[in-house]
Amino acid sequence: MARTPQDVTETELSILNQLWDLESATVRQLVDILHPDGGSSEYATVQKLLERLQSKKYVTRNRDVWPHVFEATVGRDELIGRRLQNTADQLCNGSLQPLITNLVRSKKLSTDELQSLREYLDELDDQNT
Amino acid sequence: MARTPQDVTETELSILNQLWDLESATVRQLVDILHPDGGSSEYATVQKLLERLQSKKYVTRNRDVWPHVFEATVGRDELIGRRLQNTADQLCNGSLQPLITNLVRSKKLSTDELQSLREYLDELDDQNT
DNA sequence: TGCGTTTCAGACATTCTGTCTTTAATCTAG
DNA sequence: CTAGATTAAAGACAGAATGTCTGAAACGCA
Numbered sequence: 001m002a003r004t005p006q007d008v009t010e011t012e013l014s015i016l017n018q019l020w021d022l023e024s025a026t027v028r029q030l031v032d033i034l035h036p037d038g039g040s041s042e043y044a045t046v047q048k049l050l051e052r053l054q055s056k057k058y059v060t061r062n063r064d065v066w067p068h069v070f071e072a073t074v075g076r077d078e079l080i081g082r083r084l085q086n087t088a089d090q091l092c093n094g095s096l097q098p099l100i101t102n103l104v105r106s107k108k109l110s111t112d113e114l115q116s117l118r119e120y121l122d123e124l125d126d127q128n129t
Numbered sequence: 130m131a132r133t134p135q136d137v138t139e140t141e142l143s144i145l146n147q148l149w150d151l152e153s154a155t156v157r158q159l160v161d162i163l164h165p166d167g168g169s170s171e172y173a174t175v176q177k178l179l180e181r182l183q184s185k186k187y188v189t190r191n192r193d194v195w196p197h198v199f200e201a202t203v204g205r206d207e208l209i210g211r212r213l214q215n216t217a218d219q220l221c222n223g224s225l226q227p228l229i230t231n232l233v234r235s236k237k238l239s240t241d242e243l244q245s246l247r248e249y250l251d252e253l254d255d256q257n258t
Numbered sequence: 259t260g261c262g263t264t265t266c267a268g269a270c271a272t273t274c275t276g277t278c279t280t281t282a283a284t285c286t287a288g
Numbered sequence: 289c290t291a292g293a294t295t296a297a298a299g300a301c302a303g304a305a306t307g308t309c310t311g312a313a314a315c316g317c318a
Contacts, residue, residue, distance in 0.1 A: 003275060004139055005305060012306095013219060027264075041309050047265075048307080066316070067264055080220050080231045087212045090142060091205060097242045100232050102209045103225055104249060111257075113226050118250050120233055121243060128240075132306060134274065141275095156295075170278050176296075177276080195284070196295055 007082060008058060012049050016058065016079075019072040026067045136211060137187060144178050145187065145208070148201040155196045 008016060018030055027047055035042040050070055053059040062069040084099060092098040103109070109117075137145060147159055156176050164171040179199055182188040191198040213228060221227040232238070238246075 003304065006135070009306070010133055010219065043264090044310080045308055048309090051266090052306090076220060077227075077231060080216060080227060081235060083216045083220070084213075084228065084232060084235075087209065087216070090139065091209050091212070096232055096235065096237055097245075098206075098209060099213065100229065100238075100242075100246055101249070102206060103213060103229050103232075104246070104253070106210060106213075106225065108225055109229070113229075114250060114253065116226075117229055117233070118247070120230070121247050121250075124233070124243065132273065138275070172295085173279080174277055177278095180297090181275090 007086075008053070008056070008079065012053050012058075015046065015049050015053065016072055016074075016076075019059065019070060020076050024062075024069050024071040026069055028067065030070075136215075137182070137185070137208065141178050141182050141187075144175065144182065145201055145203075145205075148188065148199060149205050153191075153198050153200040155198055157196065159199075 014034060015030060018033055019025060022029065027043065027050065030050075031038060031043050031046050034046065050059060050061070054061055054070075058072065058074050060071050060073050062071070084096065085094075088094050088096050088099055104114070104117075143163060144159060147162055148154060151158065156172065156179065159179075160167060160172050160175050163175065179188060179190070183190055183199075187201065187203050189200050189202050191200070213225065214223075217223050217225050217228055233243075233246075
């Protein structure tokens, strides 16, 4: 009964992605990008999506200007972090460690990426001393 | 229109979690664990959940024995991997690197965990030489 | 003032999800 | 072998999520 809705839907994400790129945007701007050849119905769709993003606190709307301007309140990094924590909560008792292990062991990282990861760890060490 | 349903629902996950622990189980076993004081309706619910997990290829059902025995076909690690890749696909153009960066930078890892991560990287290095 | 744009409110069809009921099949104890 | 119990199978159901769309009201500007 108590379903847990997605934090952000894929369609909603397509909007967030634009907002991250543009810093801020009006409905019109978003529609022109997402539906270059769209009619008035897609306009309303984007509007509705923004409305929902707003009620989910992922977006703010500035009513002081006209037309209204929208802005993301959550950065891409933060959303990534939430998703990772979600996955950890559901599959690893909340621990993030297994996620890292999984990623490193996945063999999908290039040696360059592994190298830069090591360097990052070194940096952290330096800061801690 | 093309909604993308969750890979595995939270309720479905509660079942998968048991199957991972038990290796295999009958409906009855799962019900007794998940709904110790449940009636016949929860039994049917678990049944339906298993049925759906099966159609999603996350579970197999052995019809040769009676009662039927269910088994997870996907390990916890694999599911973690899929979720991570999903997140990467939706938020990082498919690259896993940003996920690691995010995790390491999240400050939610203990020094012990960071240490063991470093050791793991060392191991990988050894194997590659 | 009139017209085009924007905002707002809400309807709508689908699908998902968890739950439940009912009926048929199967096993087992006596 | 039969009755009682357990399991399997099929499907109904309500509530919510989702993406889309319609229509009317509000607004700014030529």
